[in-house]
Amino acid sequence: MTDAKPPGRLAPANPAPSPSSAPSPTQVEGGTGTGRDTAGGAATGGGTAGGGKAGGGGAHARLNPAAEMGFSGDPGQHGDDGEELLHAQRLWDGSLATNRLDDAGVNAERQRMETKDVTVAVGLLVDGWPADVRACVQSLLEHTRAKVLALDLGNVDGAGDVLAELAARHPERISVWHVAEQPHWRGGTATWGESRAKLLRLDESDVHVLVETSAELRGDALTPLVAAVAEGAAAAGWHGVDLYDDGPHEAGPGKVQALTGELVAVRRAAALGALPEDARYARNADLALSIALRGELVVPEGPPPFVRLGAHDAPAGYAEQEARRNYDGVLRLLSA
Template sequence: MSAVTDDAPSHHLRPPRPQDIAGGTGTGRDTAGGARPGGAEAGTADRPASATGARGNPAAEFGFSGDPAQHGVPDDDLLHAQRVWDGTLAANRLDALGVNAERQRVRTEDITTTVGFVVDGHPEDTRRALQSVIDHTAAHVLALDLGDVDGAGAVLGELAARHPERVTAWRVEEKPAWRGGTATWGECLAKLLRLDTAEVFVVMDGSVVLEGDAITPLVAAIDDGAVAAGWTGQEPDGRTWRETDPGEGGREVSALGGELLAVRRSAALGDAPEEARDGTELSRSLRGVRVVPADRLPVRRLRTT
């Protein structure tokens, strides 16, 4: 099986921030950033022009005077407080209506994304997991079947034939090492990464199913500067951590759970993916910030791996 990969700089995904790369000096390991043609920084050419200049007194838009001490106009403290309160309530209502999710979708729609699968058995779980990606996301699926274990490869072939524009299937005769064969998880991942050309690569296990678009928040977190983002995080003592408290924001973790995580493909390629034993180990090897988004992702576990 030949592998073709695209090493050209990304034209859509913003590069990680220098301060987010652990031990970095601003260059990091990620080659997905870089300058746009004409000298514009990556990610800025598509931003509205108003985002590039500072306003003279933005505080005035919220009823404040612009005075560093914010003394304001005498007797207008209640007016200021009311405006801030009203703005907060309006923002909460908009978020409740899904505006935040739609904003993320629009912001990331030009970032190429692939969901990678290693098909190694459990045919019905494979069917449900793959179908959930087709139903709830716009991402392309790139799957590698290892020896048609228990007929799972036939399920993959069926879905690829039914959705040729969404699913690309590769098949090898090697059985997975965890089923008595020779193909390791890291070797399978490396093949998929090199066959792919997307900016963001999502590692998804057949043990989970999407019940909504769980991919866009992960891609948005990476566009914000993370090297990887996932459904779950892992505490230092090995326990699984899943969600933030409401309003807490995304949480940085030392490693991500392996069931569902997104990575910068160029960063993953540069960190010896062949040596990783699972998605958690892959995430731990990457140089940069790893996050679990604040939003609760619509993901359900079908079984323990």
């Protein structure tokens, strides 16, 4: 399968931000003073500012902007303490009610509606820990509508049997491929990079979500990530980092330099050419993937709606050696 153009359901990808791209104070619309200014900022380019009429060298201030919010406009608030103050109280109560509705999930529902036509699939690489695999997959079924694509490496500790059972019960949601190769970090030949690349090529969705089986969702953890990608991000995840000589430092929410962690959503078409297929182990390979995407990387606001079930560590010594190898690859990408 080839991708001749980006899927029409996603907005064009935003370029990666650079430190020099941050707007200066003079580039921010709305004037030269504080929010208390009633004179407003000077109009630029002959246009209007703040919705005022053009002409006369700038925008005209409203005579009594405070009155629009229900206040008298007198700095001491010595005006009518009847209807205007009652109106102000109603506005305040309404604002609090709106915030409570947002907390109750209005924003999440809006994101679900905006992304309902975006196709999404979760890629799972299964290498043991059958109890965690069951909890992870069941939480994906409960909290998302995404399809689950799972690659079972060698049925370690019976984890492949758990997948087969779940897929038999939910054939419309779960697809499983069983291979005989054991994971490289357990003495076999299957590596993280080539296995993840196979899952990407088996997927036909707009957005591919890399999920580790150590994650159990406690809410809709995918929609905020998918919404960020649909709006133009190359990828979005719940853990962001900025990269320094001594290693990655936690960053976000907002735009970050790289993404790591148990859940990362990417534009599938872009990830096909960015995934480090030579990575034998996961640690820091996800950093290499996000750096190679060459696009905007985003961490949503709020706490991650999932928990980590436990550490799925490689044998002692292997993880450290491969993590260093993968991070060296990240540094090479940064210097390219």
